[in-house]
Every structure is written in structure tokens, then in C-alpha cells.
Amino acid sequence: MTEITLYHFLVISSLLFSLGLYAMITRRNSILILMGVELMLNAANINFVAFSHFGNFGASGHLSALVIIVLAAAEAAIALAIVLNIYRTFNTVNADEADKLKE
Amino acid sequence: MELTQNLHDLLSLRAELVLTAVILLLLGIELFSKGNKTLLRVVSLTGIGVVLILLFGESSTAQKLFIGSNGVPLMIIEPLGTFAKIIASISALFTILFMGINREDSTMVRREGEFMVLLLCTVLGVFFLSSSYDLILLYTGFELLSISSYALAGYNKRSSQSSEASLKYLVYGAASSAIMIYGISILYGLTGTTNIFIIQAILGSGALSGALLLMAIVFLLAGIAFKISAFPFHFWTPDVYEGAPTHFTAYLSVASKIGGFILLLRLILDLFFRKGFNSEILQPVSDLPWNDILIFISIGSMTIGNLVALWQKNIKRLLAYSSIAHAGYLLAGIAALNSTGLVAVLVYFAFYLLMNMGAFLVVILIKNEIHSEMLEDYNGIGSKLPLYAIALSIFLVSLTGLPPTAGFIGKFYILMALVNADLVLLAFFLFLNSVISLYYYVRVMKHLFISKPEKELGEAKQNVYGGVLTLVLAVPTIIFGIFFTPILRLAEAALKFYLP
Amino acid sequence: MTYYSLVFWLFALITVGSAFIVVMSKNLIYSVFSLLLTFFGVAGLYVLLSADFIAIVQLIVYVGGILIVLIFGVMLTGSVLTEGLKTNVTNMLLGSVATGALAGLLILLFTNNNLYPNTQVLTPVPLKDISRLFIVDYLVLFELLGVLLLAALIGAASIGRKEKV
Numbered sequence: 001m002t003e004i005t006l007y008h009f010l011v012i013s014s015l016l017f018s019l020g021l022y023a024m025i026t027r028r029n030s031i032l033i034l035m036g037v038e039l040m041l042n043a044a045n046i047n048f049v050a051f052s053h054f055g056n057f058g059a060s061g062h063l064s065a066l067v068i069i070v071l072a073a074a075e076a077a078i079a080l081a082i083v084l085n086i087y088r089t090f091n092t093v094n095a096d097e098a099d100k101l102k103e
Numbered sequence: 104m105e106l107t108q109n110l111h112d113l114l115s116l117r118a119e120l121v122l123t124a125v126i127l128l129l130l131g132i133e134l135f136s137k138g139n140k141t142l143l144r145v146v147s148l149t150g151i152g153v154v155l156i157l158l159f160g161e162s163s164t165a166q167k168l169f170i171g172s173n174g175v176p177l178m179i180i181e182p183l184g185t186f187a188k189i190i191a192s193i194s195a196l197f198t199i200l201f202m203g204i205n206r207e208d209s210t211m212v213r214r215e216g217e218f219m220v221l222l223l224c225t226v227l228g229v230f231f232l233s234s235s236y237d238l239i240l241l242y243t244g245f246e247l248l249s250i251s252s253y254a255l256a257g258y259n260k261r262s263s264q265s266s267e268a269s270l271k272y273l274v275y276g277a278a279s280s281a282i283m284i285y286g287i288s289i290l291y292g293l294t295g296t297t298n299i300f301i302i303q304a305i306l307g308s309g310a311l312s313g314a315l316l317l318m319a320i321v322f323l324l325a326g327i328a329f330k331i332s333a334f335p336f337h338f339w340t341p342d343v344y345e346g347a348p349t350h351f352t353a354y355l356s357v358a359s360k361i362g363g364f365i366l367l368l369r370l371i372l373d374l375f376f377r378k379g380f381n382s383e384i385l386q387p388v389s390d391l392p393w394n395d396i397l398i399f400i401s402i403g404s405m406t407i408g409n410l411v412a413l414w415q416k417n418i419k420r421l422l423a424y425s426s427i428a429h430a431g432y433l434l435a436g437i438a439a440l441n442s443t444g445l446v447a448v449l450v451y452f453a454f455y456l457l458m459n460m461g462a463f464l465v466v467i468l469i470k471n472e473i474h475s476e477m478l479e480d481y482n483g484i485g486s487k488l489p490l491y492a493i494a495l496s497i498f499l500v501s502l503t504g505l506p507p508t509a510g511f512i513g514k515f516y517i518l519m520a521l522v523n524a525d526l527v528l529l530a531f532f533l534f535l536n537s538v539i540s541l542y543y544y545v546r547v548m549k550h551l552f553i554s555k556p557e558k559e560l561g562e563a564k565q566n567v568y569g570g571v572l573t574l575v576l577a578v579p580t581i582i583f584g585i586f587f588t589p590i591l592r593l594a595e596a597a598l599k600f601y602l603p
Numbered sequence: 604m605t606y607y608s609l610v611f612w613l614f615a616l617i618t619v620g621s622a623f624i625v626v627m628s629k630n631l632i633y634s635v636f637s638l639l640l641t642f643f644g645v646a647g648l649y650v651l652l653s654a655d656f657i658a659i660v661q662l663i664v665y666v667g668g669i670l671i672v673l674i675f676g677v678m679l680t681g682s683v684l685t686e687g688l689k690t691n692v693t694n695m696l697l698g699s700v701a702t703g704a705l706a707g708l709l710i711l712l713f714t715n716n717n718l719y720p721n722t723q724v725l726t727p728v729p730l731k732d733i734s735r736l737f738i739v740d741y742l743v744l745f746e747l748l749g750v751l752l753l754a755a756l757i758g759a760a761s762i763g764r765k766e767k768v
Contacts, residue, residue, distance in 0.1 A: 004611045005720060009648065010713040015619050016641075017285055018706035023626045024278045026698035031631065031676050033274045035638050038669065039622055040281035042645050045657075047288035052728070053652040054719040057295040059732040063741060064239050064297060065657050066733070068284060069664050070748055071246045074755035075277055076669040078253050081763030082269050083676045088765070089263040109742045116743070123750060130757070171740040178743065210766050217761040224754040231747060240744050247751045254758030260766055269762070292718065315712045 009050035017043035034079055041072050105172065112168040115180070118157045118188065119230050125150030126223045133216030140215060144199065147219045151196045151226075158189050163596060175300045177237050183372075184233035186449060186597035187365040190456055191229040194357040195222055197460050197576075201350035204569055205467050208259045211348065218258060222354065224251040229362045236373065238287045238297040241366060245283075245326070248362050249276050252355065256347040268346025275339045276329065283326025289319035299374050306375070317391055323370065324396065330363030332423075333430040334403030344423035349470065352419060353463030356426045357456050364433060364452065368445075371437065372601055397438035398529055405431030405536040412543050418466055418476050421543060422459070425502060428540060429455060435526075435533055436517040442602050444520035449594035451513030454501070454583060458510055461576035462498040465491050468573070472563040478547060483556035487563050490570050492551045494577040499544040501580050504537050509583040611651055618644030631677050638673070642666050653727035 016039050023036025045065045052061025114120070125147065132142055162185045169177035199219060205211070211218070228248030235241045253276060257269025291297055293316060294305045305311065329336040344352045375393065408428030415421040433455075436448035466476065468491050473480055485492040501510035514537065521530040583590060595602065621640035628634045642665045649658035737745055 004608050004651075006718060007714050008611065008615070009652070011710050012615055012618060012648065014706050014709035014713065016622050017709070018702045019622045019626045020278075020281065021705065022698050022702040024275075025702065026695050027626075029631065030270055030274045031673065031680070032626075032634060033278060034676075035625055035634060035673060037274075037277045037281045038638065038665075038673075039625065039641065040278070040285060042641070042665075044281070044285045044288040045661075046645060046648060047285070047292060049649055049652045049654045049657055051288070051292035051295070051719070053654065055292070055295050056719075057291075059728050059736045060297060061291065062654055062657055062728055062733045063736050064288075064291065065654070066660060066737075067239055067243060067744065067748065069657075069660055070752070071243065071250075073664050073668055074246070074250055074752055075273075076672045077755050077759045078250055078762070079273055079277070080672045080676050081759040081761075082253065082257055082266070082273055083680055084763050085257060085260055086263075086266045086270050087680045089261065089266045106739050106742070109739060113743060113746070126750070126753075169740070169743055177741070214761060217757060220757055221754060221761070224750065224757075227750060237741075237744075240741070240747070243744060243747050243751065247747065247754060250751065251754045251758060254754075254762050257762050260762065315716055318709070318712060 006050055006054040009046055009054075013043040013046040013050070016040070016046070031083065034076075037075075038072065041068055044068060109169055115166060115168055116178075118154050118161070119227060121150065121154050121157060122223055122227050122230065125154075126220055126227070129216055129220050129223070133220070140212075143216050143219060144203070147199055147223070148196065150223075151192055151199070155189065155192050155196075158185050158192065161185060162189070163599070165600060171298075173296075173298070173301070175236070175298050177240060177298075178231075178234045179236055180234050182597045182599055183368065183601065184365065186594070187233040187361050188230050190361045190452060191226050191233075191358045194354055194361075194456055194460060195226045197464075197572075198222060198350050198354040200572060201353060201464055201467060204471065204566075204572075205348060205350045206471050207348055208261055210261060211259055214258075218255065221251045221255050222351075225255070225354075225358060229358060229365070232362050232369075233365050236299045236369075238290065238299065238302075241369070242280075242284055242287060245330070245362070245366065246280060248359065249280060249330075252276075252359060255351050256343055256355070258351060259348045262346070264346040265348065266346075268343045271339055271346075272343045275336075279326050279329035279336055282322050286319045286322025286325070289315060289322070293319070299369070303374050313391065320375070320391065321396075324367075324400075327363050327367050327370075328400060331360050331367070331430045331433075332404075332427050333400050333434060334407050334427070337404060337407065337427045337430075340427055341420045341423040344426070345417060345419045345476075349419065349463055349467045352423075353460050353467075356422070356459050356463070360426070360430065360433075360455075361452060364437075364448070367437065368448075371440075376440075394438060394440065394526075397434055397440075398526070401431045401434035401438050401529065402532050403431070404428065404434065405532065409536045409539045409543075412540070415543070416478050418478060418481070418547065419463075421478070421547070422462055422466070425540065425544075426459065428536060429459075429502075431536070432514065432517060432533060435529055436520055438529060439517075439520040439524040439526060441520060441524050442598070443516065443523050445598055445601065446591070446594045447513065447516035447520045449597055450516055450587070450590055453590050453594070454509035454513045454580070457576055457580050457583070458498045458501040458508075461573065461580065462495060462502065464569075464572060464576060465495040465498065468565075468569045469495075471569075478550050479557075481547070481550040482554040484550075485552035488565050490565050490573065494573040495551065496548050497577050497580055499547055501584070503541050503544045505541075507581065507584045509580050509587065511584055512587045607651065610647070614644050614647035614651065617641075618648065635670070635674050635677050639666060639670055642670060655727070656730050656733060 020036040020039035024033050027033055045068055048061040048064045128146055161180055162182055165181040167176040167179050225248050228244050231244030235244060253269055253273040256272045257266050259265035293311055294302045332340040405428045408424045412421050412424035433448055436444045470476055501508035504510045504514035518530055618641055621637040624637040625634045646658045646661040
């Protein structure tokens with residue numbers, strides 16, 4: 001087997017990024033698109049950590065990766081709240097329609 | 104000791120600190136006084152007032168902050184960033200004033216405190232976007248602006264339209280910022296740092312290959328294009344603008360755009376181009392087709408925005424497409440890549456704040472009376488609500504860019520910059536697009552003044568508070584169309600470190 | 604180094620394979636659970652890059668937090684949002700061609716540029732360096748992240764809470 005170099009990690013990150021983008025382009029389900037976004041963020045993180053490791057850039061890549069993880073968590077929290085709210089409004093909308101039909 | 108120095112520098116971020124303090128204070132008031140509305144409004148408006156005073160105070164100075172172990176600063180307080188901060192603060196001020204009038208949903212009034220807190224968080228995001236010189240810090244500011252905006256877009260919780268708007272905004276916003284951070288990660292890989300100054304130095308030495316760098320820049324531009332709703336990332340704009348509560352739409356159309364534009368200007372002026380002007384044209388630090396990219400996005404945005412706007416029946420959707428077109432006009436000013444163009448962009452943005460906020464204000468006021476945003480329901484408003492109708496006409500004429508309004512001056516300067524830079528084709532497109540836009544803006548006025556209403560309008564009267572606010576925005580739109588020199592001087596002062 | 608390579612290929616396979624299932628699966632539940640595998644795989648890659656701390660944070664925040672949130676989203680919304688899962692063929696074709704081309708281009712560009720061809724064992728970054736960078740050099744970023752989390756908290760509570768009418 002060949003020696004593992006930076007390129008191996010970059011290939012993985014490119015694949016993850018493209019898969020995430022594929023989810024965003026072709027899928028219409030919002031949660032699936034959000035999963036695609038998580039894939040893309042992970043790809044960026046792999047880039048940061050891999051470049052930092054092989055390029056000997058010190059801790060700055062690790063710092064960026066940590067920040068991105070924090071931002072992803074914040075985004076996920078807001079996303080769940082919005083999805084919940086949509087679920088609720090859609091249910092009430094359907095209930096309203098049922099009421100109208102009865103009249 | 105570096106830590107003490109950094110703590111000391113933290114205190115130099117006066118406007119940001121005051122803003123954060125106001126956010127915490129508002130949270131406290133919301134918690135402990137059962138959401139006392141008068142108190143909330145007084146505190147938030149005074150807070151923004153103090154921030155504005157501080158910003159005007161520091162609007163001509165430059166200060167390097169958080170100089171790290173590598174000798175480059177993380178943030179610089181300088182006039183261009185301060186200009187953007189002032190625009191964002193003023194639009195937040197107006198948004199809080201608009202909030203009191205918007206009667207789209209009764210539960211919205213009860214949660215006013217939360218709205219203000221999130222709104223000020225977006226302002227803080229713009230503040231950090233305006234003065235950061237580190238890509239990770241810039242990205243965090245960008246995300247603070249985005250994340251609070253997602254929540255605000257869905258603020259009208261009981262309306263399924265508003266919830267859908269926030270979901271759409273979140274999904275595509277998250278995706279585009281993920282693309283952007285991927286671009287940043289490539290840039291980091293190429294240079295080994297996220298600091299703008301070091302990256303510029305490395306780019307300037309010409310050690311980097313073109314194609315991968317171009318890829319990183321395209322990814323970066325994707326995130327920015329989303330924020331300023333420029334082609335080809337404009338598709339979310341109409342749905343979100345229509346669904347979000349109207350006072351927030353007004354804010355989004357101005358503050359979110361200035362956030363994106365200041366980031367673009369920062370990248371262009373400090374990262375990808377040499378500081379200092381050589382024969383009036385900016386010199387890129389490495390060999391990249393900047394002109395072509397910017398011209399492509401600019402022409403795409405104005406053409407798509409204006410053409411689709413022709414078919415719109417809902418005024419908010421119409422204004423959304425018009426805001427896409429305006430992103431195109433502003434980008435045209437940047438694409439000129441000369442000093443006239445930069446001044447023109449800032450001047451145009453100051454006027455855009457007035458006319459776009461004004462147009463959305465009148466939409467709120469009219470919706471309060473007739474409970475509709477559809478153009479066909481606007482028939483006969485001109486005789487029923489003359490002040491609102493005339494004000495809306497002024498804003499629309501200004502958005503078209505006809506004299507004697509402020510919009511004309513902005514557009515005139517952009518055209519002049521384009522001619523100076525020999526971009527005749529782009530200038531021609533801009534002119535053609537303005538002619539197209541005239542058609543749909545005039546169509547709104549036709550509905551207001553000429554078309555007869557099909558059914559008799561019910562009770563509709565103009566209220567004093569709304570009228571005063573409208574005048575506050577409409578009168579300057581006319582005055583600045585004639586006496587525009589102060590704004591011009593302001594824009595030139597904002598660019599004093601970049602102009603020759 | 605053979606063990607290193609072996610472990611790398613294992614994690615690479617887990618990461619990319621499960622990511623593929625996430626995107627292609629017709630069932631949202633399958634997607635969300637293979638996302639779990641992807642996150643594990645990425646954490647493994649971090650360990651191979653001698654970024655142990657990031658790997659642990661990845662496990663705690665992504666697997667323990669974000670993934671749970673996503674599972675909640677899937678379970679709670681059920682049929683409301685899953686309707687859009689079917690995609691039309693032209694869109695899929697166009698999407699796969701475009702993203703396939705992008706992946707190819709990225710890989711080509713990455714491998715063609717002779718970036719950092721180190722293969723010798725590099726010293727890992729000590730945790731102390733990361734924390735020093737965070738608290739001293741990037742102090743303002745640290746503070747800003749605090750405000751951002753507060754904003755996310757308020758936003759989520761404000762939107763997610765049930766409203767008395």
C-alpha cells in the first residue's frame with residue numbers, strides 16, 4: 001500500500017463536499033439538505049485539519065475547525081426550532097381546512 | 104503580556120460593547136418586567152442612538168486592534184467599515200420604529216423584546232463583518248448575521264408563509280455559507296493562514312497557482328452573492344421577502360446587503376487588490392479574471408431581477424425582484440474597479456437605505472388599512488390615502504433612478520464610473536435595465552392613481568405616526584436628489600484610506 | 604506505516620460510503636443513521652491527523668448534539684416534510700453530472716498542485732497551543748462565539764416555543 005499523504009485526505013474532503021452539494025441541488029427535503037450541509041462543513045473541517053497537519057501550520061487550522069463545529073451546532077439548533085414550527089403551522093393549516101370543509 | 108493587551112483592545116471596541124450591553128439589558132427587561140413595551144423601545148432606541156454617536160465619533164480614525172504574535176491585527180476600526188456600521192444601525196433604528204405599526208399578527212407584539220434582541224445581534228454581526236481582517240472572524244460575524252436572520256424571518260410564527268420563508272432562508276443560507284467556508288479552507292491550505300494581510304502578501308509574491316485559487320474565490324463569492332441576493336444565488340429572495348414580517352423584510356433588504364457588500368469590498372480592497380491606486384484602476388495582486396466575474400454577476404442580477412419583476416402581482420415580491428436588480432447595479436459600481444465606482448457604490452447605498460426602507464414602510468401602512476399586498480387591491484388608494492400613495496410614488500421614482508430624486512444621483516455616479524472605466528457594454532445594460540424597471544414601477548403607480556377599484560374600499564385612514572415616519576424618509580429622498588454633496592463628501596471620507 | 608494506511612483506508616471507506624448512503628437513500632431514517640457513521644469516520648480521520656481534541660469534540664458535538672437534533676427533526680416531522688423526497692430524473696441527472704464534474708475538478712486541482720508533500724511523522728499540535736490561540740490571540744473571536752450562541756439560543760427558544768393565543 002502506498003504512503004498516506006495530504007492528497008488522500010483532500011480527495012475524501014472533495015468527495016464529501018460534492019455529495020453535500022448534490023443533496024442541495026437534487027433533494028427537496030429540507031432535513032436532507034441540512035444533512036448535506038453538515039457533510040460540506042465536515043469536508044471543510046477535514047481540509048483545515050489536514051492542511052494544518054501536513055503543512056505544519058500550527059494550531060490555527062484546529063482553531064478554525066473548532067469554530068466551525070460550534071457554528072454548525074448553533075445552526076442546527078435554529079434549524080430544529082424552525083422545522084418544529086413549520087410542523088406546527090402546517091398541522092394547524094390542515095386543521096383549518098378541515099373546519100372549512102365542515103361548514 | 105499579550106493577554107492584557109488584548110483585553111485592553113477589547114475595550115476599544117466601544118460601539119460593539121455598547122451594542123452587546125444593550126442586547127443583554129433588553130434580555131433582562133424582557134425577563135423581569137414582563138416585556139414592558141415602552142421601556143423596551145426606549146432602551147433599544149437610546150442604545151442605537153448612543154452607538155450611532157460613537158460611530159460618528161470614530162468615523163475618521165483608524166485603529167489597529169488585537170495585534171497577534173505574528174504581528175498583524177485581527178481587526179481594524181477604519182472609516183469604510185464605520186460607514187457600513189452606520190448604515191446597518193440606521194436601518195435597525197427604522198426597523199424598530201416600523202415594528203410598532205406592523206399589525207400582521209397579534210402575537211408578534213408580545214414578543215417584541217426577543218425581536219429587538221435578535222435584530223441587534225444581526226447588527227453586531229454586520230459590525231464584525233465591517234472591521235475584521237481575519238477570515239475566520241469574518242465568517243463568524245457572517246454567521247451571527249445569518250443565524251439571527253433565520254429566526255427573524257420566521258418571526259410571524261402563526262403564518263405558514265413566514266415559517267416557510269424562514270425554512271427556505273435557513274436551508275439555502277446554511278448551504279451557501281458552507282460553500283463559503285470550503286472556499287476559505289482552500290485559501291487556508293494555499294497560504295497557511297486566515298489573516299487577510301498575510302494572504303495578500305503571499306498572493307502578491309505570485310507563488311500561487313491560478314486554478315485552485317480561482318476555485319476558492321468562486322466559493323467565497325457564492326456566500327457573498329447569497330447575502331446580497333445576486334445572481335445566481337438570488338432564488339431565495341422573493342419567497343423570503345414575501346413571507347417574512349414586512350418590517351424585517353425592509354431590514355433584510357438593506358442591512359443584510361450592506362453586510363455582504365462590505366465583505367466583498369473588504370476582500371477586493373484589502374485581499375485581492377493592491378492598496379493604493381495606480382492610474383485610477385485597481386491592480387489585482389494575482390492574475391485572475393475579476394472584471395469578467397463581477398460583470399457577469401452584475402448583468403445577470405439586474406436582467407433577471409428586472410425581467411421577472413414585470414410579471415409580479417404582489418408588491419413585496421415586486422420589491423424583492425427590484426432588490427435583486429439593485430444588487431446588480433451596486434455590483435456594476437464595484438466592477439468598474441476605480442475610485443469613482445467605489446464612491447458611487449457608497450453613495451448609492453446611502454440612498455438605497457432611504458428609498459427601500461421607505462417603500463416597505465408604505466407597504467406596511469397600506470397593508471394595515473386594506474389587509475392586502477396584491478397590486479390589484481391597490482386600485483384607488485391614491486384618493487383614499489393620498490400621503491401614502493404619493494410617498495410610495497416618490498420612493499419608486501427614486502428606485503427607478505429618475506430626477507429629481509436621490510436614486511438618480513446614485514445611478515448617475517455609477518454610470519459615470521462605468522464610462523470612466525470603459526465598460527460601455529455594462530453601462531448600456533444598466534441603462535436598458537433602468538428603462539425596463541420603469542415599466543413595473545409605473546404600473547404600481549397606475550394602480551395607485553388611475554385604476555378604478557372594483558369594490559368600494561372600506562374604512563381607511565392615515566395615522567399620524569405612520570405619516571411622520573413616511574415623511575422622514577420621503578423628504579430626504581427628494582432633498583438629496585438636489586443637495587447631494589454632503590453624502591458625496593461622507594462617502595469620500597469613508598474611502599479616505601483607499602482613494603488616491 | 605502499513606497499519607496507518609490500513610486504518611486510513613478503513614475510515615476513508617466508512618466516511619465516503621456512508622456519506623453516499625446519506626445522500627442517495629430513499630428513506631430519511633437510513634440517511635440520518637448513516638450520517639452517524641460518517642461523523643464517526645471523520646472523527647477517525649482527525650485522529651489519524653493527530654488532532655485528538657478535534658476528534659473528541661467532533662464526537663461530542665456532532666454525534667451527541669447535532670445528530671440528535673437532526674433525528675428529532677426527522678421523527679417529529681414525519682410525513683409533513685418527507686413528501687419532497689422523490690426527485691425528478693432530469694434534476695438528478697443534471698445534479699450528478701454537475702457535482703461529479705466538480706468533484707473531479709477539485710481532486711484534479713488538489714493533486715496537481717504540489718502542496719506539502721510531507722510523509723514523515725509530524726509532531727501533533729499540543730492542546731495547550733490551541734487553547735492559547737483561542738484565549739489570547741483570538742480572544743475577540745471567543746467572545747463573539749459567546750454572543751452567537753446566545754443569539755442561537757434566543758432564536759431557537761423564540762421560534763420553537765408554543766404560543767398562547
